[in-house]
Amino acid sequence: MQKTITRRELLAAAAGAAALSACNVAKPVTLARVSVVRAPAYDQSVYETVGRLLDEHRVNVRGRNVVLKPNLVEFEPESSINTNPIVVHAALEAFRARGAASVRIAEGPGHRRNTLDLAEAAGYFKTVPHFEDLFVDLNLDDVSRVNPPRQFSRMKKLYLPNTALGADLLVSMPKMKTHHWVGATLSMKNLFGVVPGAVYGWPKNVLHWAGIEESIADLHALFPRQFALVDGIVGMQGNGPIEGVAKKVGVLVAGADPVAVDATCCRIMRIDPMRIGYLQLVSGGVETQISERNIQQTGESIASVETPFDLIPEFQSIRLENS
Numbered sequence: 001m002q003k004t005i006t007r008r009e010l011l012a013a014a015a016g017a018a019a020l021s022a023c024n025v026a027k028p029v030t031l032a033r034v035s036v037v038r039a040p041a042y043d044q045s046v047y048e049t050v051g052r053l054l055d056e057h058r059v060n061v062r063g064r065n066v067v068l069k070p071n072l073v074e075f076e077p078e079s080s081i082n083t084n085p086i087v088v089h090a091a092l093e094a095f096r097a098r099g100a101a102s103v104r105i106a107e108g109p110g111h112r113r114n115t116l117d118l119a120e121a122a123g124y125f126k127t128v129p130h131f132e133d134l135f136v137d138l139n140l141d142d143v144s145r146v147n148p149p150r151q152f153s154r155m156k157k158l159y160l161p162n163t164a165l166g167a168d169l170l171v172s173m174p175k176m177k178t179h180h181w182v183g184a185t186l187s188m189k190n191l192f193g194v195v196p197g198a199v200y201g202w203p204k205n206v207l208h209w210a211g212i213e214e215s216i217a218d219l220h221a222l223f224p225r226q227f228a229l230v231d232g233i234v235g236m237q238g239n240g241p242i243e244g245v246a247k248k249v250g251v252l253v254a255g256a257d258p259v260a261v262d263a264t265c266c267r268i269m270r271i272d273p274m275r276i277g278y279l280q281l282v283s284g285g286v287e288t289q290i291s292e293r294n295i296q297q298t299g300e301s302i303a304s305v306e307t308p309f310d311l312i313p314e315f316q317s318i319r320l321e322n323s
Helices: 007-024 045-056 085-097 115-121 189-194 205-209 212-222 258-268 277-282 313-318
Strands: 032-038 065-070 102-107 135-137 143-146 158-161 169-173 175-179 183-185 226-237 245-255 295-299
Touching (some): 032 258, 045 085, 045 226, 065 085, 065 189, 085 102, 085 169, 085 226, 115 135, 158 212, 183 258, 212 277, 226 258, 245 258
Parallel strands (some): 032 295, 065 102, 169 226, 175 226
Antiparallel strands (some): 143 158, 226 245
């Protein structure tokens, strides 16, 4: 005998079908905003440019603690190895002007133990008033044990500096450079400097043994409150991050999503971000944050500022034109 469907059963079936249909609809992708602005030289105009970038991204730091993390590597004041101190001082002044409760500068170089001497040689004492009072050596800071929320490397736990862990906003300020092991070193790779040498030694080989690409992904996941500001006024090409040569690009690149910022920097350098291992890891190997269609880019177009960087032979395949 054929069963008669009641009105209540019909409505319930329709509701279930609608719910199932809703589950199958792809969720809209939130665009990651990345700014590319021209900055032709390390001069006073950098201060206005950095302030404008923070306003454009509506960075709210009023009453909050900000930690600026530049890239300090070697005693080469006239080279393109280190983040230029003018860019860091401009960020310091900009965050202060926008009501930050405190702004500290912090770094833990992987090659040198005498961090203050390195900072002085790089021009930080000369450029940043009262630098020593503002600076924290992350190699020697007190540490806490943390577990990566999504483990990529072989490290199940890390001991990281309390200054970095306690920041309301960690600002990664790398130099735009190529890298002889991972292809490109930008805001995500710059977080290697938060791993303390007093715990893990100099150089920080534990990150290499655990997998360089995977360690970058782990560190990125451990710091969800980030802003990236990349010094691309003069970068480094070739055998970076130390032995390369200067490459003038004349830009600053900024955004609250380090993955999207680094992908955009790669495109400026004419590097395919989908061929950078750590970007593949954090994006799940698919074009999500890395895809241009999921990045809301403002300021200069990539086409107007793109500057092909020389690469060592082992990395010729990551060029955009070879993709």
